[in-house]
Amino acid sequence: MIRRIDLRGVLASGTPVDYRAAVPRADFDVEAAIPAVHDICEAVRTRGLEAILELNARFDGGTADDDIRVPAATISAALETLDPDIRAGLEESIRRLRATCARELEHDVTTELGPGATVTHRKIPVDRVGLYVPGGLAPLVSSVLMNVVPAQTAGVGSIALASPPQRDHGGLPHPTILAACALLGIDEVYAVGGAQAIAMFAHGTGPCRRVDLVTGPGNIYVVTAKRILKGLVGIDSEAGPTEIVVLADDTAVPAHVAADLVSQAEHDPLAAAVLVTPSETLAAAVAAELEVQVPATKHVERIRTALAGAQSGVVLVDDLEQGLDVVNAYGAEHLEIQTADAAAWAARVRNAGAIFVGPHAPVSLGDYCAGSNHVLPTGGCACHSSGLSVRAFLKSVHVVDYSREALAEVADHVVTLAEAEDLPGHGQAVRVRFADVAADEQP
Numbered sequence: 001m002i003r004r005i006d007l008r009g010v011l012a013s014g015t016p017v018d019y020r021a022a023v024p025r026a027d028f029d030v031e032a033a034i035p036a037v038h039d040i041c042e043a044v045r046t047r048g049l050e051a052i053l054e055l056n057a058r059f060d061g062g063t064a065d066d067d068i069r070v071p072a073a074t075i076s077a078a079l080e081t082l083d084p085d086i087r088a089g090l091e092e093s094i095r096r097l098r099a100t101c102a103r104e105l106e107h108d109v110t111t112e113l114g115p116g117a118t119v120t121h122r123k124i125p126v127d128r129v130g131l132y133v134p135g136g137l138a139p140l141v142s143s144v145l146m147n148v149v150p151a152q153t154a155g156v157g158s159i160a161l162a163s164p165p166q167r168d169h170g171g172l173p174h175p176t177i178l179a180a181c182a183l184l185g186i187d188e189v190y191a192v193g194g195a196q197a198i199a200m201f202a203h204g205t206g207p208c209r210r211v212d213l214v215t216g217p218g219n220i221y222v223v224t225a226k227r228i229l230k231g232l233v234g235i236d237s238e239a240g241p242t243e244i245v246v247l248a249d250d251t252a253v254p255a256h257v258a259a260d261l262v263s264q265a266e267h268d269p270l271a272a273a274v275l276v277t278p279s280e281t282l283a284a285a286v287a288a289e290l291e292v293q294v295p296a297t298k299h300v301e302r303i304r305t306a307l308a309g310a311q312s313g314v315v316l317v318d319d320l321e322q323g324l325d326v327v328n329a330y331g332a333e334h335l336e337i338q339t340a341d342a343a344a345w346a347a348r349v350r351n352a353g354a355i356f357v358g359p360h361a362p363v364s365l366g367d368y369c370a371g372s373n374h375v376l377p378t379g380g381c382a383c384h385s386s387g388l389s390v391r392a393f394l395k396s397v398h399v400v401d402y403s404r405e406a407l408a409e410v411a412d413h414v415v416t417l418a419e420a421e422d423l424p425g426h427g428q429a430v431r432v433r434f435a436d437v438a439a440d441e442q443p
């Protein structure tokens, strides 16, 4: 069901090893999806609402109703009929997210560089955001919270949200998603999914005004649209098909490791589930556990496809040091450390979307209720991008405030550096401010 990649002994040869290539990603990657998604984005740009309605009908449960904005009354009605246990779970998740977000909110920083010379790093919330909530294979109500809570904490003034229309729900997003919107006071919701939702946000289409920033997870089409439209609109990260990597040794419980791999393979046939271990015993036990656990799952075909894909595998390494090099090269969305002294190994991880430390921190805790965010970079983007947080919804701007005396203090350096760059006009813009000063006293 899951292939083995044996990296033991490769270091002994002395040839440098490309660990990122040794553990490949899914066959259907963002590059391959670009032509199809480009056509979708162009259709939305040129034909607007008409194209969205066609795409909604082709890919999702969209109806001919051209009102893609969900009525406010429908959103509040969804909360009234929400199962109380689900509501309690959402409320606890919101409480934990708000607690971390409040602490992570960054404030303005002013540095005094001399008398009368200050630079302030000012944080300004993005004016308007478009949040994407997946709803193709599963209605990810938790992604409503993961998007909305940090945006609200940052102070974003205008929040729109989109999720695919569901055939079973009259062409509306899933009712639990609408209920979560109501719980958080979000009343601008669009029944639009996939790449067309991202294009709608970026261009401003039909009833939806263009946004400044799009955030949220999604499948390969959503991620590809974010890559294509980045620049026209801001994006958080490429948060695509889910990945889990478990770095484990003999102290790990095979049934737990297997369950965690299954939990993320369940998302998408393109999901990646990888175990990295120096233990032949654990590798065999986890493979055996998968044979037992997978047939008993609800989404057995999806899980089998994900586990059998080129993106999944059990990677055998010489020791945990080599394992650490492998996981740092891979830069997984989720990294679990199930080893002795897990916190010490976790402290040495440089590239991961989120790190789950020890036996009691499965990824699914973070998916729902840890207080961390589950919108995380995939495809190796964790090497340069971060998971969603309050910071993603804030822009920062340097505010430069110098008095005449403070400018005089540094003027000679500005003039010298401007001349070194053969840009004397830059220097003159400083000199001119001191034209009234006697020539021998000029800065």
Ligand SMILES: NC(=O)c1ccc[n+]([C@@H]2O[C@H](COP(=O)([O-])OP(=O)(O)OC[C@H]3O[C@@H](n4cnc5c(N)ncnc54)[C@H](O)[C@@H]3O)[C@@H](O)[C@H]2O)c1
Residues within 6 Å of the ligand: 036, 059, 060, 133, 134, 135, 136, 137, 138, 140, 143, 164, 192, 193, 194, 195, 196, 217, 218, 219, 220, 221, 222, 238, 239, 240, 241, 242, 267, 268, 271, 333, 374, 375, 376, 377, 378
């Ligand atoms: N990285 C993260 O932070 C994170 C978090 C949660 C979920 N995810 C991922 O989000 C994804 C959710 O995927 P999903 O499919 O369930 O929901 P989704 O809402 O992301 O995608 C559904 C949309 O895909 C589009 N689509 C489907 N087939 C298409 C095709 N052939 N051509 C063009 N467009 C097509 C449709 O427009 C549909 O609305 C999963 O891959 C999951 O792993 C990632």
Ligand SMILES: N[C@H](CO)Cc1c[nH]c[nH+]1
Residues within 6 Å of the ligand: 140, 142, 143, 241, 242, 243, 264, 267, 333, 367, 374, 375, 376
């Ligand atoms: N595991 C997903 C992040 O890739 C988030 C999620 C939502 N619901 C369940 N899981």
